[in-house]
Amino acid sequence: MSELDWRVVYTRRDLPRPQTADPLIDTLWDLDEWLDKHSISNGRPFLISPDGRYDTDLNRFFDTVLNTSPVDTQRAYASDLKLWLTFLWVSRGRKDWRDATPEDRAAYKQWRTTDPRGPHVDWTTWDREVATVNQFYIWAASPKRRLVEENPILQRENRAPEHHRRGRSTTPAEASHQGAAKDVKWLTPRMYRMWRDVGLRGYTPEGLPDPSFRGRFASRNATYADLMIRTGLRLCEQTSLSVFEVPSEVPGTLNARTWIPHVIAKYGSARHIYIPSSALKEVWEYMEMERLDAIDYAREQGLYERVRNPLVIADRRRPLVTVDGRRLTVDQLGHEERQRLFIDTPDGLEPAALWLSESGMPSGRSCWQQVFKTANGRCGRHGVRDTAHPHKLRHSYAVITLEQLWRGHIQELAALNPGQRQTYQMVFGDPLNWVRMRLGHRSTVTTQRYLHTLQELAMETRLALIPDSWEPTGVHPTDLTEPTPSQEDIA
Structure with missing residues (x-):
């Protein structure tokens, strides 16, 4: 500077x-x-x-x-x-x-x-x-x-x-109106898994443990990224989750629903989100292992006693705290208040924040931005071209979910007559609006940018099917274009 x-x-x-x-x-x-x-x-x-x-x-x-x-x-x-x-x-x-x-x-x-x-x-x-x-x-x-x-x-x-x-x-008037407003950067599941395993988990591109990897909390970091790409949560929203927003595992349930309160949702976009059972299982494993280890370390160091003006929940079955003389529930507490929110347990204080640093204190947004930056650098050193940042994982969730919902929606409508289609739409709604609500967008106008991505994906797939006779002898269309994700890759 x-x-x-x-x-x-x-x-x-x-x-x-x-x-x-x-x-x-x-x-x-x-x-x-x-x-x-x-x-x-x-x-x-x-x-x-x-x-x-x-x-x-x-x-x-x-x-x-x-x-x-x-x-x-x-x-x-x-x-x-x-x-x-x-x-x-x-x-x-x-x-x-x-x-x-x-x-x-x-x-x-x-x-x-x-x-x-x-x-x-x-x-x-x-x-x-x-x-x-x-x-x-x-x-x-x-x-x-x-x-x-x-x-x-x-x-x-x-x-x-x-x-x-x-x-x-x-x-x-001086705006260019040429920016790539509809150019959504996203990762297919296969691309994401490569980035996650190499960048966060410390594997080689061949899938083998890398002996040179010195990263700590690899499982926590991978769990955080998995939850983000499977729910579409924003960085500020996911980082401020408390343990009270983590639903219990229910055998046989494919997706568990939880509520994102307006005080931590960007622009007050309170909403339900659905956590796939596989991602929820990872979160609970993190809570029962790495998170508890971090809490034990913080207690040994006396870190929780040094927190200024802590908000303490006396009974985790009734998560209430007093702020300025008012009794508030956890879903009424904002980002800053959640940073000093603790639960009184027989073993001592425990942060209510879901995501903790290695020292056992609630992690911040800058912590996770650094995690992604470090992972991108590691992928680059191993020849993995794909990079990721929190909003790119959110884009990935939107594109993949919308594609899957539309595919099933169209298949169901194909066999119906006009009257039946109208009834179907009234009962099951519009996939675009469903994704809008999960993302917390105010209007489907914002969500429609992902339709443009699906249109581009469909057109790229069709371009790859141009007859060979249209090209010079010995040249295949796929030799002239970037690889296009297949339907199996998206699914």
Whole structure:
């Protein structure tokens, strides 16, 4: 990071107290109390200028518009705004964001996308960045605030369908509209198993144990990834699961249903999810082995006694805690509260969080992002081309599930007359809407991107069936295209 860059800093509790006898510092230093009083959670971003200034007007954006947004969304907005502010500081003579003009924005676009000295970001990245800065200036220019005279982002009429506009009549004119919005990256089950076994479990591509593998908690990491690709949960949602959201194993049940409460579901998208019995079995094995080992270690080290303001459940059969004088159930507790949620047991305190680090403390999103990064690096060293990240596993769940549901749906409808088909649709519903609910999407418009992927997959399969006589002698169509996943591979 250059000394001329704006900085993104995050709120954090339990910071060490400065070693000073200054009584003023002692008076002002109870930052934890101040954060609690203003209901500011850990990890809230704010921006600091290169000369060390804290701009109150600028940072109020995170306290108002983004106050209830997921942590990952807040971090993404802070990162995009930092790039814009740094450009104004470095390349436009330390210009204040309040004075930015359309000419500044045009210069920024040229530097980000086409300037030989610039980063040459792809159009998808640029569209996200311009949308972030545009939303910030819409907020700053609103009649309630009037922090700027004009929005430097040129606008045009929003031509998107009305149900997809989210209430906006205009959209950034400088957006490229060329980003690969429908290009969904996903893995077939066969590709996923190779990535998981090599990257997380420490096997070679040939399926043999790799003696050089030094990873710990390999079984935990593989179980976490298996649950994600089989349920479509987001990273923030799965990481915040508690043991109370893990259903019991029932012999003969193929899929166990559980509830994702709105306080940990992104955008409040509370919903039921279905956990396949094989994935649920792995979760329980992790809970009864690696998780208990981590808890024993933490107890021996006295780590749980050091947690500030723990929320303790006295009876796990009645998971209730008291917060600010209110009796709350676990499904009313958000991400931060779940990090300090414990269960009082005869053996001592135990975290209510399902996913624990090696030290026995609740794991965070950054922990799992590092797990995926390490696994991708290991796969690369072993010649495995496929990579994965949490959202790619979510895409994989959506594409595979939708394909399977549509295949069965169409087979059932094929033998019915129009009247019977209508009744069938009324009883069993629409596969697209079912997947929408499992993913927590607000509208099927978002889920429809996966239909585009299925259409591409079907067309690629048909292209591979072009008669040999259409090609030069000795050349087969499959020699000219990338391998296409077969129906057996998807199933």
